[in-house]
Amino acid sequence: MSSLIDKAKSALSGHKKPKxxxxxxxxxxxxxxxxxTGWYLPEFAHPYYKLEGKADITIASPKGGEAPLDPSSVEMFKEDAESTKFLKEKESLWKNTEKLSNFLSKADEFDAVFYVGGHGPMFDLATDPESQKIISDFYEKGKVVSAVCHGPAALANVKLSDGSYLVSGQEVTGFTNTEEDQVGLSSAMPFLLETKLQENxxxxVKAEPWAAKVVASGKGNKLITGQNPASAGPIGEAILKAI
Known part of the structure; x- marks a missing residue:
């Protein structure tokens, strides 16, 4: 009997968590x-807590090392319990990121990639060739490709191996032109995300400004995008379901 229990235990422990x-x-x-600017606090905190313990999570950024947290998001979400807990307990996650280029040709080792929002991605990840290669590789190998708010800027210009845009013909969402206008930052952006996703x-698709919206499309519904900060928890749930 004890050997059966041991076998069951070893079978369970051998079951790897998704990455x-x-x-x-x-x-x-x-x-x-x-x-x-930088990345936006609840858009990291909420999905992280949805996946923590259920998936192994690796954190990367284009430069590696410390990834800049947008201070306005700390102020804006100081009443949000998960965001304040994350800020207090998880600092090492964004202070010690791995270099994104380390993950070129590593799609087979993961089940999903997720791009956190904040205005920062509009300036670096939108045009980062290594990031784009990683995204197309993940997508073509049937992995989940996901992003929230301004995170879909990283997806907007990605081309697949046949030369077509990743987003072409797919339902996608992200921070809307109306929302950008309402925060008064349209003129500070290199492009408008809603417009760019449509151009490519x-x-x-979108909900009313500031309402939660998550869209799954593409191969096996594995292209998952969220509109805004309110969509951060729901996109975490959608990623978990997909993996």
């Missing part, structure tokens, strides 16, 4: 405004 690569921006300046063939 998710979280990607943060390395960009810390908001266009030519001189104001700080994406079928942009």
């Amino acid at each position: 998710v690569l979280f990607v943060l921006t390395s960009h810390d300046k908001m266009g030519n405004t001189g104001n700080p 063939g994406g079928k942009f």
Whole structure:
């Protein structure tokens, strides 16, 4: 009997957790405004807590090392319990990120990649060739490719091996032009995310400004995007379900 229990235990312990690569921006300046930017606190915290314990999570950024946290998101979400807990307990996650280029040709080792939002990705991840290669590789190998808020900027310009845009013909969402106007930052952006996703063939769908919206499309519904900070928890749940 005890040997049966031991076998069952070893079978269970041999069951590997799914692996998710979280990607943060390395960009810390908001266009030519001189104001700080970076990744957005709840858009890392909420998905992280949805997946913590259920998946092995690796954190990367284009430059590696410390990835800049947008200070405005700390202020904006100081009443949000998960965000404040994350800020207090998980600092090592964004202070010691791995270099994103280390994950080129490593899609087979993961089940999903997730791009955290914040205005930073509009300036670095939107045009990062290594990031784009990683995304197309993950997608073509049937892995989950996901992003929230401004995170889909990293997906907008990605081309697949046949030369077509990843988002072409797919339902996608992200931070809307209306939301960008409402925060008064449209003029500080290198492009408008909703417009860019549409230009590259994406079928942009959206909820009312600031309401949660998550869309799954693409091969096996594995292209998962979220509209805004309110979508951060729901996209974490969608990623968990997909893996």
